[in-house]
Amino acid sequence: MKMIQILVLLLISVELCISTNPGVKVRLTKNGLEYANRIAHAEIVKQLQSLSIPDQSGEDGDIKYTLSNIRVKGVTPPGSSISLVPGKSGVSWALSNFGISISADWRVKYEKGIIHISTSGSVDASVSGINVVETASFGIDKTGHPSIASSGCSDNIGNVDVDFHGGISFIINLFRSTVEGKIKDLLQPKICDEVVQLINNDAEKSLATMELAVEVAKRFLLDYRLVAPPAITADYMEIWDKGEIFWEAAVKEAPFSPQPLPSWTDNSRMVYIWVTNYSPNTFLYQAHTNGYLKYNVTKKDLPDDSADYLNTTCKFKCIGTIIPQIGTKYPNSSVELHLHSTAVPSAVMTNKTLTVELDASVGMWARTPNKTAAYLATLDVNVSLTLQPSIKNEKLNGVITDHSFKLSVVKSAVGELHPTVLNLVIDGILTIAVIPELNEIAAKGVQLPIVGGVQFNNTFLLLQEGYLLIGTDLQYKVNKSLRFEAENCRVIHV
Secondary structure (H helix, E strand, O other): OHHHHHHHHHHHOOOOOOOOOOOEEEEEEHHHHHHHHHHHHHHHHHHHHOOOOOOEEEEEOOEEEEEEEEEEEEEEOOEEEEEEEHHHOEEEEEEEEEEEEEEEEEEEEEEEOOEEEEEEEEEEEEEEEEEEEEEEEEEEOOOOOEEEEEEEEEEEOOEEEEEEEOOOHHHHHHHHHHHHHHHHHHHHHHHHHHHHHHHHHHHHHHHHOOOOEEEEOOOEEEEOOOOOOOEEOOOEEEEEEOOOEEEOOOOOOOOOOOOOOOOOOOOOOOEEEEEEOHHHHHHHHHHHHOOOOEEEEOHHHOOHHHHHHHEOOOOOOOHHHHOHHHHHHOOOOEEEEEEEEOOOOEEEEOOOOEEEEEEEEEEEEEEOOOOOEEEEEEEEEEEEEEEEEEEEOOEEEEEEEEEEEEEEEEEEOOOOOOHHHHHHHHHHHHHHHHHHHHHHHHHHOEEOOOOOOEEEEEEEEEEEOOEEEEEEEEEEOOOOOOOOOOOOEOOOOO
16 A cells, blocks of 8 residues: 555645646656655565465366465566656656565365375475556546546566475376476466555545645644646646635635646656645635634734833833823823734735735824723835745745835824834834734745655745746655555535
8 A cells, every 4th residue: 555655645645736727737757656656666565575375275187276375575666757648638657677586385285086194394486577557547536536536457477486305206297387387377367456446546535635725823724635636748647726715614606717827847856835826816806705813913913122111111212202191191102013914915016025005094192001992093004025935845935025005094083193203113113013923923834735754855935927836856854654644634515
């Protein structure tokens, strides 16, 4: 099972799925397939060594025989190759010129006329020149899970040589061709039967249990459903992902769709992952429409060295000195800012930057010594945040590298508020409280759903108009039973 899982999950799970235009697209190139082949080749020997062959009995002329305790003693590693098969929407995996050494116990009864002979011993068999070609086709089931099925397996065996131990020589000579033929007849269908069983049952069941949604920020689900079968060409395999982020409590489609992605001809890396601005924009849409984008800034939200910034009375710099009329009207108080989005924000990707534009309303209140709240003002603020994305530990991370904003006063209960003064206040709040918290969230990143034990190597990240592109090679680290790791994931239904 492990060998098939490694091959299939490297093909499928390194990430992802399809809508008419994908929110996320993944390409596995020939280099990636060859890497999967090398990993699978290392595992096939273990798979063959555990091959189970039941006891056999039968008759051949005057001989009744039994072969028992049949076991694989060793495997001569095969040559292997893998190729894409566009016509069958799948891959073809060929194992060539490998061998298996087998041992067994034998017992023979020879009965002819008045002659009755019973004899037994052991036998060692060497099977060589084995060739297997398996083609597996990929598809999609009704739930959006990837599916896999064998679309053809063929094998042949070159030679079988046996070495008997014990018994009577003339009986052995009568029995030799029977054993050689029986071993060949046993192994030839058994090999393909094992491969087809692994594809159609074990591998298919593994794919059916793959999680299709990843929890984001505890309230959202990132949708990884396939909505079309994987696309196979002569040079690569592409898997298109819906890539939409939903509000977990009320799953509802966003009222816009992904834009087409441009062509890409460089296939030097093993894997390429396109993330379009559709994904972050669906997150921003769901966050705004479900009232998630609101944030209150109070003294307790500030770091210790900036805790006095929201005071109305201080010796040096605070809101009470920056805006004197607030300090005069509400001495020995603190200011609170209540922020919420007023329109759906937008994420804009260009060939240089990733920018988030946000329109927000900011309500300013004074918290007086007797704990009552006094209204100060309402501001409209347009904020622009510049983010630098990165890849760390197979997660897509980010950090805010710059910000700017424009504001206007909607209403004031403390007289005229000058824009220059307000700019100083809002910039301070963004710098001290809001941006550090956003950076803490962005640093946690979004896990890219890849096979457990596979790490990115030689990775680049490229920002382009409308999407970002990750190109990477792979490195398989863990030599344990393969698992698909997806913490805090669940299946969603739309």
